[in-house]
Amino acid sequence: MTGMSSASTALRKRAAYGTATADGGKPSRRPTRRYRESLVGYAFLTPTLILLGVFVLLPLVGAVVISLQKTNGFGAGTFTGLENYARLVRDPVFWRSTLNTALFTAIVTPVSMLLGLGVAVLLNSVLPARGLFRSILIVPMAISGVATALIGTLVFDQNNGVLDKMLRSLGLPAIQWQSGSTAAFVSVVLVTLWWRVGFNMLIYLAGLQGINPYLYEAARLDGANGWQQFRYLTVPMVGPSSFFLLIMNVIYSFQVFDIVFVMTGGGPQNATSVLVTYAYDNGFVTRDQGYAAAIGVVLLLATMTFTAVRWRSSRNRDPVE
């Protein structure tokens, strides 16, 4: 409804604009057409903008407002200014969670991109049964994060998990995937990689298929070997895919929740606590929703800063052949 009414408002405005220019006696074809085009563009954008406004911007402003309050989520909160942010600075668990999130992002992002690119190159070649391999790698994308993490718990359970049973049957010592701090972190990273490599592969595969095969032919004629073709042709040519994946992987990693929540709950002793699980604990277990919102705002700022820096510094987000 709103979309339609704004479109009709736009039409009325256009009519008024057209009359004014006609009265001026100047040739007015071009500006009128451009104006009409942009109005049509805005009309098409309106539904999305409304959705974004209601479901993204409004809650975002709400979160900022809540982050300035002391509230348990029931009834009106009390405004406490920047008190929640001051508490964050002094809170060791917040810093531990920040560090864990950064470490998780720093490991998962490059590794899933590298694996994704490697597999994509393999599956873009004349590998037998590549359709089957592609499907197998993409299947995790179709499974929810919670289901993936539940499979993870079956594998990494330190009493009955498949992995430790295998290690024991080989006469090797079992690993304390759940009660050992480092092992727990590794288990979360491994399950995330299993989940995410398929997505990275898919995007890279699309990127690879957009590369003109003549470029490789030219490179071969110039005497480039396989590695040189990969390093100096494939890698730069999938630049836009890499840029997109870097942003997406970093954002996904900053926002990691379901896998950690289901597999380790942030434990043992906060060894796998990340910003979103810590925000959840504060918001819905401790019921300190103002503090939880403050963590959310910090996360938002970190994500936006990263995206802005990367956007400005990226030279190969839109390359041309």
Place this chain on the structure above:
Amino acid sequence: MATGFSDRFTPAAWAAVQNAKKPYGVPHHTDTSVIVYNKAAFAAAGITSVPTTLDTAWTWDEFDQVAKKLRAALPAEKYPLAVNWQGNGVTRWLSWLFEADGRFLAEDLKTPAIDSAAGRAAVDFTKSFFTSKYVPQNNSVKSTTLASDTWYSQTAAMTFAGAFFVPDATKTLSFEWGATFSPRKVRSAGDFGGNALVATAGTKNPDLAAKFLDFMTQADSMRDFCAGASLLPTRRDLVASGINFKVRPELSPVFIGQASSVQPRDSGQVASPSMSKIITVLKDQLESAFVGGQSTDATIKSISAGIAAAVA
């Protein structure tokens, strides 16, 4: 509500629905944890009998001996025990505190009271489950592996469980299992689970709401609900006469008997409006004590400081 309405409930159940000395609802049903055990594992360790009345429940020392026997009889990757204190179930740790006759909140419900001999005894004893390898290391309070799953998979010989879990265990498990009372120290105790029914203060039809709450807590309604859903009654008369669960009725007396050990002074503390914050304090500090090697003294001091901050 008619005068004397509250008399139909056990004092513990009525104490659990008070906020600032005023009732905010009616206790609809409750639940509490007892020991459930794998009969074959007990037999293999030479444990041939278990307590059959609340008064003869194992003392902590006897319970420790049972666990020790099981530890000796079981292979390294199996354990005598798994405790159901994961997640918000961390409040079940308080049963150990209550068994030692301790409190975590003083009678004013505003002052921490855990820094006591009873508090230290409870931390010491439960910490020893980890050091003596009575429980698997992933049985700590923040673990995502639930105690019941550890027991279902026969990794642990016994666990603590509420009545709610009887139908599922009966349907799922292929091994024989029984139930007995939780251990006692100075006295018996139990966690106080369950739900209250409430009507909003601004309801358009307060008389009808009151009638409904009255109806739902009549003896017949409560008996049918609790027997069918495998939960425990909050009415005095039903606790006295007992009920019969539809599934495994012979276990009903164990659960109802254990529930009778819940004292109003225990359930009153757990109903504190600051409980959500206290839960976080308990989780963090007990996790450090159980798997982080934090001393009993430091644990008690940190819980006490955390509770003081939570109720402030």
